[in-house]
Amino acid sequence: MDDLLSKIAGGYNYIAYITIMMIGLYAVIAKRNLVKKIIGMSIFQTAIILFYISIGAKKGATIPILMHDHGPEAAEHAIKAADYINPLPHVLMLTAIVVAVATLGVALSLAVKVYQRYGTLEEPEIQDQINKS
Amino acid sequence: MKKLALILVLLCWGFLAFAAADFPRLGDPNSPASTHLSPYFIEKAYEDTATPNIVTAVLADYRSYDTMFETTVVFAAGVACFLLLRFYHFSEPPSHLYRHKPSGTVIQVPRGYRLKGEHTELEPIDRDWAPKDPIVEVASRILIPFIQIFALYVVVHGHHSPGGGFQGGVILGASLVLLAISRDLRTAQATLGESKNSILSALGVLIYVGVGAVTLALGSNFLDYAALAGLMGVDQVIARNLGILFVEVGVAVAVMATMFLIYRNVASAGALDEGL
Amino acid sequence: MVVELDMVILTLVMICAVGAIWVKDLLGAAILFGAYSFMLCLLWAIMGAVDVAFTEASVGAGVSTVFMVAAVFRTSRRTKD
Numbered sequence: 001m002d003d004l005l006s007k008i009a010g011g012y013n014y015i016a017y018i019t020i021m022m023i024g025l026y027a028v029i030a031k032r033n034l035v036k037k038i039i040g041m042s043i044f045q046t047a048i049i050l051f052y053i054s055i056g057a058k059k060g061a062t063i064p065i066l067m068h069d070h071g072p073e074a075a076e077h078a079i080k081a082a083d084y085i086n087p088l089p090h091v092l093m094l095t096a097i098v099v100a101v102a103t104l105g106v107a108l109s110l111a112v113k114v115y116q117r118y119g120t121l122e123e124p125e126i127q128d129q130i131n132k133s
Numbered sequence: 134m135k136k137l138a139l140i141l142v143l144l145c146w147g148f149l150a151f152a153a154a155d156f157p158r159l160g161d162p163n164s165p166a167s168t169h170l171s172p173y174f175i176e177k178a179y180e181d182t183a184t185p186n187i188v189t190a191v192l193a194d195y196r197s198y199d200t201m202f203e204t205t206v207v208f209a210a211g212v213a214c215f216l217l218l219r220f221y222h223f224s225e226p227p228s229h230l231y232r233h234k235p236s237g238t239v240i241q242v243p244r245g246y247r248l249k250g251e252h253t254e255l256e257p258i259d260r261d262w263a264p265k266d267p268i269v270e271v272a273s274r275i276l277i278p279f280i281q282i283f284a285l286y287v288v289v290h291g292h293h294s295p296g297g298g299f300q301g302g303v304i305l306g307a308s309l310v311l312l313a314i315s316r317d318l319r320t321a322q323a324t325l326g327e328s329k330n331s332i333l334s335a336l337g338v339l340i341y342v343g344v345g346a347v348t349l350a351l352g353s354n355f356l357d358y359a360a361l362a363g364l365m366g367v368d369q370v371i372a373r374n375l376g377i378l379f380v381e382v383g384v385a386v387a388v389m390a391t392m393f394l395i396y397r398n399v400a401s402a403g404a405l406d407e408g409l
Numbered sequence: 410m411v412v413e414l415d416m417v418i419l420t421l422v423m424i425c426a427v428g429a430i431w432v433k434d435l436l437g438a439a440i441l442f443g444a445y446s447f448m449l450c451l452l453w454a455i456m457g458a459v460d461v462a463f464t465e466a467s468v469g470a471g472v473s474t475v476f477m478v479a480a481v482f483r484t485s486r487r488t489k490d
Contacts, residue, residue: 014153016419020426022146027430030138033488035435035481039442042473043426046449049461057456058167059160064175065294065459066185079179081172082162085457087187088171091196094188095203097464098299098388101473102210105395108480109217112402115484122489159415188460295459303467310475392472400479 013054021047032123034111038104045100049093056089058082064090182373184292192297193377193384197356200380201341204387208338211391215331218403231255237265258317259407273315280308288385292374298381302337302388309393317407318397327397327405330390337387344379356380415455422448435481435488443474 024047027040064087066079111121118126157164174191184190192200229242234254242248248255284304291297313321325333345356353360358376359369367375397405425445429438446469453462 010158011153011156012416013159013419014156015150016423018146018149018153019423021149022142023423023426023430025145026138026142029141030135030490031430032490033435035477035484036430036438036488036490039429039438039477042442043429043445046446046469050449050452053453053456053458053461054159055157055164055166056171056458057160058162061162061457063457063459064187066179066187079176081167081175084175084187086167086171087174087191089166090188090458090461091191093458094192094299094461094464095200097461097468098303099203099206099210101303101468101476102207102391102395104473105399105476106210106213106217108399108476109214109395112399112480112483113217116402121484159412186460295463297460300460300463300467303464303472307467307471307475310472314475396472396475396479399476399483402483 017047017051034121038107042104049096052089052093056086058085061085183370184374186292189291189297193380194373204338204341204384207391208334208387211334211394214395214398218398220403230258232258269315273311277308277312288381291381298384299388302385303392305389306392310396318401330394333386334390334394337383340383341380418448418452433488435486439474439477439481443470446470
């Protein structure tokens with residue numbers, strides 16, 4: 001048991017990401033307002049992006065932009081993979097962030113459209129209006 | 134409902150925390166994610182593409198097919214916003230409002246009547262409460278050109294520093310959004326009309342796909358920029374470097390136009406009147 | 410990478426996330442969500458993901474907050490939960 005607890009405490013960052021993710025999930029399930037649900041969805045998305053970026057981090061490494069010289073000294077710099085942070089998660093998540101904002105735009109457009117039709121963003125009230133008609 | 138959600142979320146938290154106990158520690162250089170594919174990218178990126186920023190090299194060269202469809206998704210999201218919200222007025226509103234620019238007085242003209250002659254001091258507005266702030270307007274007018282120049286720098290300098298098509302495109306779009314917020318949407322409409330905006334949004338994707346089509350026509354793989362070497366009279370490494378620049382420009386144009394397309398439709402709820 | 414700084418900013422991120430779904434004013438929620446995005450941007454800068462931090466600073470803290478405010482302006486600002 002103690003072994004498991006120390007393992008969990010060592011991965012404090014994962015606990016934090018899971019907590020953020022669950023805050024987003026709670027908002028999606030329990031909140032009745034559509035804009036609140038959209039905010040919850042975005043929080044969920046960013047928690048996953050956070051997790052991806054964290055697995056690329058390396059201790060004692062620098063940012064993935066090469067230091068390079070021109071001319072004859074260029075050959076003296078041998079590039080070692082251990083000196084640079086893993087760039088692959090960055091690439092995947094960079095595009096994911098831009099796609100996330102585009103889909104956020106679509107979600108907000110849907111919310112505006114729902115408001116134009118029903119005059120409210122609260123889910124129970126929309127449900128009432130659908131049941132009446 | 135709320136209690137049930139809370140129990141569900143806590144249960145889920147417990148399972149995920151239990152699963153996370155076996156994950157490698159933060160910053161572990163020997164974690165599986167950092168040992169298989171990424172050493173190749175780090176060691177070979179500069180040799181292959183002459184691009185010091187590895188993220189740009191992987192984004193626009195090694196994984197360019199993936200990035201092409203990400204750009205397409207952004208474009209599709211812009212089109213979806215347009216189709217969801219945009220509508221056209223076919224009937225005249227009950228009254229037209231005009232603001233006298235020097236004094237700030239608002240004039241109401243009922244339906245069926247028109248102002249006689251040309252009035253340069255009167256500007257059409259949609260709501261009489263729309264505020265006008267000269268400080269914000271002048272400050273934004275000074276700021277916007279600098280933001281746009283910085284955005285262009287970010288796009289073309291993405292090979293050597295953080296940045297690239299996505300960031301530069303978003304900053305360019307944000308400068309247009311700033312124009313639309315500080316004045317009104319009509320001013321931004323005069324700068325970049327709706328049809329031009331939509332064409333630019335598609336043009337960005339077309340530039341990206343076009344580069345791929347050219348490499349295909351030159352008898353190489355889709356988006357293999359090394360094939361452009363003969364066309365431009367440079368060696369293969371520099372050709373890949375320039376190919377990255379071309380697709381970054383395409384991405385920047387597509388993202389810029391799409392961001393503004395989404396903003397103008399959401400902010401005016403599809404009417405494209407005054408906006409915020 | 411400084412672990413203490415990482416922990417402090419992670420705590421701030423969680424506070425901003427809870428605040429964004431807690432407040433009953435949607436405009437306030439939008440602004441808190443912008444603050445949340447900016448804290449994430451700092452976190453990524455600490456982890457050395459400069460490109461991602463740059464993207465998040467321009468996209469998350471800039472454009473998505475504007476979209477959110479625009480949508481709140483076009484719908485209602487009050488909410489019951």
